[in-house]
Amino acid sequence: MAGVGAALSDALTLPCGAVLRCRIAKPAMSDSLGSGAGDATPEQARLYQRWAAGGAALSIVGEVQGDPHALENPGNLVLHAGGDMDALRDVTRRATASGAHLWAQLGHAGALAHAGIGRRVGPSSLSLDGLTCAEMPVGEIEELPARYAATARIAKAVGFTGVQVHAAHGFLLSQFLSPLFNRRSDIWGGALDNRMRLLLTVVDAVRAAVGSDFPVGVKINATDGLAGGLSNQESLAAIRVLARQGIDLLEVSEGTYFPGAPSSSESEGGGVHGFCRRVRAAVPVPVMAAGGFKTRVQAVAALEGEIVDVVGVARGLVLDPDLPRAWTDGVDEDPTFPRFAGPLPEGGVTAWYTMRIAALAAHTEVGYDLKPQTALAAMAERDRERAGRWVARFGDPSGGR
Ligand SMILES: Cc1cc2nc3c(=O)[nH]c(=O)nc-3n(C[C@H](O)[C@H](O)[C@H](O)COP(=O)(O)O)c2cc1C
Numbered sequence: 271m272a273g274v275g276a277a278l279s280d281a282l283t284l285p286c287g288a289v290l291r292c293r294i295a296k297p298a299m300s301d302s303l304g305s306g307a308g309d310a311t312p313e314q315a316r317l318y319q320r321w322a323a324g325g326a327a328l329s330i331v332g333e334v335q336g337d338p339h340a341l342e343n344p345g346n347l348v349l350h351a352g353g354d355m356d357a358l359r360d361v362t363r364r365a366t367a368s369g370a371h372l373w374a375q376l377g378h379a380g381a382l383a384h385a386g387i388g389r390r391v392g393p394s395s396l397s398l399d400g401l402t403c404a405e406m407p408v409g410e411i412e413e414l415p416a417r418y419a420a421t422a423r424i425a426k427a428v429g430f431t432g433v434q435v436h437a438a439h440g441f442l443l444s445q446f447l448s449p450l451f452n453r454r455s456d457i458w459g460g461a462l463d464n465r466m467r468l469l470l471t472v473v474d475a476v477r478a479a480v481g482s483d484f485p486v487g488v489k490i491n492a493t494d495g496l497a498g499g500l501s502n503q504e505s506l507a508a509i510r511v512l513a514r515q516g517i518d519l520l521e522v523s524e525g526t527y528f529p530g531a532p533s534s535s536e537s538e539g540g541g542v543h544g545f546c547r548r549v550r551a552a553v554p555v556p557v558m559a560a561g562g563f564k565t566r567v568q569a570v571a572a573l574e575g576e577i578v579d580v581v582g583v584a585r586g587l588v589l590d591p592d593l594p595r596a597w598t599d600g601v602d603e604d605p606t607f608p609r610f611a612g613p614l615p616e617g618g619v620t621a622w623y624t625m626r627i628a629a630l631a632a633h634t635e636v637g638y639d640l641k642p643q644t645a646l647a648a649m650a651e652r653d654r655e656r657a658g659r660w661v662a663r664f665g666d667p668s669g670g671r
Contacts, residue, residue, distance in 0.1 A: 276573045278566075279598040282327075282580065284518040284556060288432065288485045290327035290580065291369055293573055294594040297521060297560045297582040298332035298375040298434065298489065299535075300343055301627050302649070306656030307663035308338055308348030310357040317631035318365030318372055321587060325595030326370060328580075330434050330487075331361075334374040336421030338664035339389040340442070342379040344656035348664075349374070349424040362429030373432035373485065374425040376418050376476070380442030381451070382527055387657050389667045392445045393452035393459060400529040411458055411468060415475035422476045422486075432485030432518070435473055438560075439533070440526030443469050444491055447508060450499040466508045473515050487519035488512055489560065492545040495525050495532040502545055506552060513553035520553070521582060522546050523560035535584070535620040538562070547577045558582045565604045566597045588623050591630060610642055618642030621649045 276282070282290040303313045314331075321329045333342040334349060341348070347358070365372040381392035381403035390403035391410070422433045437443035445451040446468045452459045458467055469488070477486050490509065494500045509520060522542045525533045539562030550557045558580035563569045569581040586593055589605035596603045610619065625645040629635040640648065661667075 276579065278569060278573060278581070282556060284485055285516065286483050286485050286518050288371070288483070288518070290371060292325065292327045292594065292598050293580050294326055294569070294597060295328040295558060295580050295582050296321050296326045296330065296587045297523075297558070297584045298330040298436070299584055299588070299627065300332035300346065300624070301631070302343050302345030302624055302652070303628060303631055304345045304347050305354075305357075306344055306659035308335070308346065308350070308660075309354040310347055310361045312360070313628070313631040315361045315364045316633070317627065318361055319367075320591045320630060322365050322368045322370035322372070324587070324591040324593065325598060326587065327594070328371040328373060328432075329365060330373045330375050331430075332375050333377040333379070333436070334421070334425065335377055336417045337378060338660070339383065339387075339667050340378040340380070341384050341388050341660070342377060342382065342441070343384055344387060344653055344660040346377070347374075349421045349428075351424075353424075355428055358428040362431075366429065366431055371431045371485070372429075373434050373487065374421075374430045375434045375436050375489070376421050376425075377436045378414070378418075378442040380440075380445050382441055383667075384653070384657075387660050387667050392442065393454055396451070398529065405454075408456065408458070414468065415471045418472045419475040419479035423479045426480050426484060432487065433476060433480065434487040434489055434519070434521065435469070435476060436489050437469050438489045438491045438521075438523040440494065440528050440531070443472065444494070444500075444526070447490075447504075448494050448496075448500045449504075450494065450496055462504050462507055466511065469508070470511065470515060473512065473517060477516060482516070485518040486516075487521060488517050489521040489523055491526075492522050492524045492542045496528070499526075505545075506548060509549055509553060513555045517555055519558055519580065520549065520555045521558045521560050522549060529616070533620070535623065536617075539564075539585075543572060543577050546572075547575075550576060550578065556580060560584065564607060566602050569597060585623055588626050588630065614642055615646055618646050621645040624649055
């Protein structure tokens with residue numbers, strides 16, 4: 271991609287031939303607005319219609335699961351044969367009618383599966399304060415690529431226009447990449463070639479399932495931000511290999527949701543921009559930075575400076591879903607980011623944005639002024655209520671294993 275400094279309103283043709291109508295995308299955000307039984311809701315249809323109408327070229331639905339026991343949150347979507355396909359089609363139809371893309375982020379929360387109703391497994395067992403998980407058996411690892419492929423096939427069938435494999439933020443595929451969390455001594459652990467084997471196999475299986483003309487992206491960490499975790503150097507080495515697998519958009523993020531660790535949805539953002547520049551110079555795959563864009567000037571500079579091909583704006587589009595339209599029209603109208611008085615509870619900022627997403631979906635965002643603590647409590651209450659529905663629908667978290 272080097273050598274093509276672009277403007278915000280320029281279209282981008284992805285390697286598979288699909289076209290993004292401009293350079294602004296909404297990265298995956300777990301909207302937590304599913305039915306509680308893995309199905310799509312009218313709230314989600316309204317939400318993604320709003321982001322499309324606001325001018326974003328692409329919205330990625332966060333944490334779409336193939337395995338209901340690998341959920342990140344009981345508001346996640348689950349794509350399975352018994353699901354409500356009409357509800358999913360309503361979301362994809364309304365979100366793509368104006369020419370925007372809607373991709374499903376294929377997730378598996380791994381050790382971070384939702385407490386109580388998820389099955390916590392990772393490449394290696396963990397016993398940390400506040401977080402324990404079991405080691406994933408080889409047989410289960412071997413089943414995963416087919417599971418991701420089946421999920422991608424359903425995503426395509428119900429009208430998503432692309433998929434993104436989630437390999438960032440400490441969820442399962444990110445844990446496999448990380449030497450801190452993956453201490454296996456079989457072919458799935460050890461040297462980087464082994465630690466990235468699962469991601470590569472998943473990407474291959476997904477590509478085979480959706481065909482060569484359907485967008486397949488990957489979200490990967492530049493670094494976990496943890497001592498002994500994935501380094502920039504190893505991430506870049508993994509990206510070089512991934513780029514040869516025929517992917518369409520590489521989204522670069524950082525951080526993990528492990529207790530006490532830095533997370534992407536709570537950080538100031540922008541920490542990955544320097545790394546994106548290196549990636550963009552190293553591989554011929556379009557690069558998107560997950561966040562760190564608060565102003566139009568920053569977004570234009572990142573495109574013109576050949577740091578990224580696509581500007582990912584997550585929290586900014588929760589504050590103002592019409593931002594892409596304004597920015598591509600040349601209006602320097604930037605969102606006003608909230609300033610929270612500390613000390614903040616862990617996850618409080620993410621909860622504030624999560625509940626504001628719900629307000630956007632309900633068109634009640636004007637006057638939204640929850641405190642992070644109140645947002646956390648509201649989210650927990652909503653999750654508790656949905657957790658019961660989840661277990662009633664999908665059964666015991668051990669998944670019969
Ligand atoms: C409420 C919320 C939910 C998020 N959920 C996801 C998710 O499901 N998957 C994901 O890859 N990233 C998720 N993120 C991280 C964003 O995609 C993005 O990487 C991060 O917010 C930085 O971008 P920003 O500075 O534009 O906000 C989430 C962020 C927020 C604020």
